[in-house]
Amino acid sequence: MQRIDTDVVIVGAGAAGLTAATELVKAGRDVVVLEARDRVGGRLWTGDVDGAMLEIGGQWVSPDQDALIETLDELGLETYPRYRDGVNVYIGPGGELKKFEGDIFPVPPATEQEIVTLIEKLDALVAEIDPEEPWAHPQAKDLDEISFARWLETQTDDDEARENVGMFIAGAMLTKPAHAFSALQALLMAASAGSFSNLVDADFILDRRVVGGLQLVPLGLAERLGDRVRLGQPVRTLRWSIEPTDGADGASAVVAVTDELEVHARQAILAIPPVLVNRISYEPPLPRRQHQLHQHLSMGFVIKVHAVYDTPFWREQGLSGTAFSPWELVHEAYDNSNHGDPRGTLVGFVADEAADGVFQLSAEERKAAILESMSHYYGEQAKHPVVYYESDWGSEEWTRGAYAASFDMGGLARYGADLRTPVGPIRFACSDMAGKGYQHVDGAIRMGRLVAAQILEAEPVEATAR
């Protein structure tokens, strides 16, 4: 077992952990980042699949994500807009395909009115919610006791309006069924993006991509950190002491133990999804509140499907590639062709219970069912990609779902305020506990910056010399 001494040990080399490390190093601190996987990036991962460059995890950047945009600028990364020229397609409850432009689906006028009213109500509620502390809203407890599905039922009898509005938060964002999370959790999701209208607007929320893939962010940060980042080092045990110590007598405030390393430090940052916090053994155990609250968070679940074709054939039909239907297996899909690539790529999403369902099938049956659904939007040609790939984050030991974690019913009002509370020398940072940028890379970067700033504030520079 090799011993390393440092100022701050950071567990997890995703966007949050690497941002925290970068900020601390900028301020003259010594850090070690321990990453379980043999790569950096966590939920950001660009892969080469049968010759196609695919963004297996997160990829889109929206214009309000200043923290991410600043990081892209610092790293000198270029972005390009998602292809969106042409008309979008929508499949209604009866299976009828309709083409449309703008944000509102081509639904009957009465349903359209219901959707507009629902969006106005949600925007008004969201405006009252501070994404940094949604539990502080005067009705937080009530809103956290009612499922989003039930809340929608209290607002309108129009099924089609409810399904469409529900889809934007349920299948498309939290990737859980709308009966499985609260109205408050839904409002946090929207507030984290500025408004519900922003979430509904694909041109806003899925605006741009990074040339070469968004994993270039963690790769760029890790390159600058050099050998401070140690790959293949799952942290199994964290020994910690509530007593502050300067390490002078050989005692360390915190020791992170992997299969090969013991990293002694004054402070630790757990930059891992909150659902994985309980996978580490703590000596002494974490306090009661931590034991409890982490049991009330769970990962959503979505399959990101990539289908690459020799050409973006849908463009010839005047289609933008943007497609929606709460009644389809693939509830949303987009043109995801890479910058400068003559081939066309479609990306589609199969969420929550629909994803459970297709994972009961053989790989071939699943592929056929998913491509059948895509063909309902784009025609027969969609059934014949030259490259096909399903991102399955549920099978990833160090993630366990996609896109991110959210509270169960009642959990946000009950435990939300404690999610970021440090325990002795241990702090927590992850996109899944962000306010602004919640569940997004922007939120991961914000959380990394926040914990780094807290550490710098807590420890004057002179105290850090080892």
Ligand code: FDA
């Ligand atoms: P992240 O999970 O990335 O990093 C945590 C790291 O900790 C991982 O590297 C993990 O291996 C490591 N780890 C865990 N336990 C450990 C242990 N015990 N010891 C050592 N290491 C450990 N966002 C966005 O902005 N735009 C988008 O388009 C999308 N789309 C999207 C699609 C898909 C399919 C996914 C899965 C996710 C997205 N997201 C997204 C979400 C975005 O990818 C996500 O919010 C951030 O990348 C999370 O970054 P973090 O650093 O917070 O956690």
